[in-house]
Amino acid sequence: MDFRNLPSNHFLAQPRPDPQLPQQSGLVDTTTLAAHDFDVDNRTGFMPPQPPLPRLPLLWEAWEASLDLAVTQRIQLAERVEKMEPQKRSIEALKSKYWRDNVAQMPFLPAEELKRSERVLRRAHHVLAWLLHFYVHTIPSHEPIIIPRPLTIPLLQVSAQLQLPPVITYSDDVLYNWTHKKPRDDGDLCYSAIPTIDNLRCQTTFTGTTDEDEFYLTSARIELRGNEALELMRMSMDEAFVGDDIAIRRITGYLERMVVVVQELQSLLMDVKKGVDTQIFYDEIRPWFKGVDSDTLGRTWVFEGRDEVEGWEEMPEASGASAGQSSLIQALDIYLGVDAEAPETSFMSHPSNKSFQERMRAYMPRHHRAFLNHLKANPRPLRELVERAVEEDHGSPILGAYNAALKSLKEFRDAHMIVVALYIIGPARRAGKGSATGGSRIPKKVERGNVRVKEEQMMGKAFKVEDETEDLKGTGGTDLVKFLKGVRDQTADTYLQG
Numbered sequence: 001m002d003f004r005n006l007p008s009n010h011f012l013a014q015p016r017p018d019p020q021l022p023q024q025s026g027l028v029d030t031t032t033l034a035a036h037d038f039d040v041d042n043r044t045g046f047m048p049p050q051p052p053l054p055r056l057p058l059l060w061e062a063w064e065a066s067l068d069l070a071v072t073q074r075i076q077l078a079e080r081v082e083k084m085e086p087q088k089r090s091i092e093a094l095k096s097k098y099w100r101d102n103v104a105q106m107p108f109l110p111a112e113e114l115k116r117s118e119r120v121l122r123r124a125h126h127v128l129a130w131l132l133h134f135y136v137h138t139i140p141s142h143e144p145i146i147i148p149r150p151l152t153i154p155l156l157q158v159s160a161q162l163q164l165p166p167v168i169t170y171s172d173d174v175l176y177n178w179t180h181k182k183p184r185d186d187g188d189l190c191y192s193a194i195p196t197i198d199n200l201r202c203q204t205t206f207t208g209t210t211d212e213d214e215f216y217l218t219s220a221r222i223e224l225r226g227n228e229a230l231e232l233m234r235m236s237m238d239e240a241f242v243g244d245d246i247a248i249r250r251i252t253g254y255l256e257r258m259v260v261v262v263q264e265l266q267s268l269l270m271d272v273k274k275g276v277d278t279q280i281f282y283d284e285i286r287p288w289f290k291g292v293d294s295d296t297l298g299r300t301w302v303f304e305g306r307d308e309v310e311g312w313e314e315m316p317e318a319s320g321a322s323a324g325q326s327s328l329i330q331a332l333d334i335y336l337g338v339d340a341e342a343p344e345t346s347f348m349s350h351p352s353n354k355s356f357q358e359r360m361r362a363y364m365p366r367h368h369r370a371f372l373n374h375l376k377a378n379p380r381p382l383r384e385l386v387e388r389a390v391e392e393d394h395g396s397p398i399l400g401a402y403n404a405a406l407k408s409l410k411e412f413r414d415a416h417m418i419v420v421a422l423y424i425i426g427p428a429r430r431a432g433k434g435s436a437t438g439g440s441r442i443p444k445k446v447e448r449g450n451v452r453v454k455e456e457q458m459m460g461k462a463f464k465v466e467d468e469t470e471d472l473k474g475t476g477g478t479d480l481v482k483f484l485k486g487v488r489d490q491t492a493d494t495y496l497q498g
Contacts, residue, residue, distance in 0.1 A: 045227030214275030337383030
């Protein structure tokens with residue numbers, strides 16, 4: 001079907017519903033082709049099946065040009081500039097100031113036309129949020145953070161339409177930040193327009209390094225491979241509706257398959273070590289993600305002109321991009337009955353009473369939030385079905401499969417803790433001790449088994465909270481060490497006894 005030439009009365013040709021307005025009963029959500037399925041594609045999961053828009057239409061070229069300039073000029077973090085020798089510091093500071101002055105003088109561009117297309121809105125949020133973080137993180141530490149009106153106003157307008165915070169989110173740097181690595185060849189009959197794990201590259205990075213590319217692509221590959229996990233969840237929920245002996249046997253098989261999938265997700269996660277240097281990530285990449293709550297000097301972000309935009313009388317919290325904003329891992333928790341919102345998993349530096357998981361849902365695309373709410377509202381939870389099967393004395397196979405699935409999720413979290421120890425806690429400890437930043441790479445020629453043993457030993461040491469890393473904050477605003485230990489332990493506590 002050619003969606004460009006639909007008759008005007010076709011439901012897919014109707015205007016994009018404005019999520020800020022009350023919705024008419026029975027109105028079909030046509031913001032995306034898969035909106036009725038929570039924008040979850042049966043081939044790519046939470047990733048879109050088509051590449052995100054690579055550039056905005058010409059009317060908004062000023063935004064794209066400003067982003068191009070920041071990327072091509074390699075605008076540097078203020079905290080790095082301030083550590084440079086005087087001559088280089090002066091050059092880099094002037095370059096950053098010149099770029100920020102250009103942003104402050106951008107023309108005011110209308111955001112109204114953007115509302116017609118979800119895909120265009122996503123690109124607009126991507127570009128504007130990237131400009132915001134380039135702007136904020138190049139401001140010298142002795143200056144206040146004031147975001148100019150030509151950036152503030154369209155960013156708030158676009159964010160309101162997408163129901164996202166006005167900062168970079170996981171969807172900006174992972175879900176909607178890719179294109180095909182290998183361009184389409186008309187003569188290649190086997191070419192797939194659907195994204196695949198081995199045919200991805202990033203559209204935008206702060207540093208231009210392959211390390212940053214690989215950091216985002218690690219998450220993108222996990223999202224793509226996680227599509228099978230979502231399909232297994234769907235089939236399990238269908239069988240749970242029936243709930244007879246045949247259904248329980250089928251669910252047992254789905255859980256056994258889920259173990260394999262989660263183990264593959266863990267392997268993809270650990271592959272980050274192949275392409276991302278720990279010190280480059282900590283010093284050059286991670287600082288760009290930080291939000292309002294992560295400013296080391298406690299500066300607030302003043303959005304100039306905020307009072308001119310309807311609906312922004314009060315600013316929401318604005319944490320930085322975080323893997324906690326991935327809907328996939330939260331979906332696994334909900335499906336397996338892990339209470340990841342328990343108090344012991346909710347360590348954070350925010351006064352809000354919400355758990356970290358609840359807070360992070362506000363940073364997810366709204367259709368994906370709706371998917372998680374739908375999953376939570378399932379009247380036949382998997383855990384209750386397993387408990388009932390055990391009570392009825394024919395639950396040994398499904399109990400074993402359920403606990404094996406939980407074990408694989410716990411091991412995934414163990415792997416995540418190893419990555420955090422390598423890429424955040426270790427460099428933070430070295431920085432705190434004023435030690436040199438070199439020698440952070442994992443030896444390439446060490447036996448893999450020995451590397452894993454050393455990593456687990458290092459993780460155990462890193463996650464002892466009696467030292468200065470106890471209060472280390474994640475980009476999502478969590479007390480990092482306590483939170484990760486809490487959610488890992490909560491996963492283990494979910495095991496069922498026979």
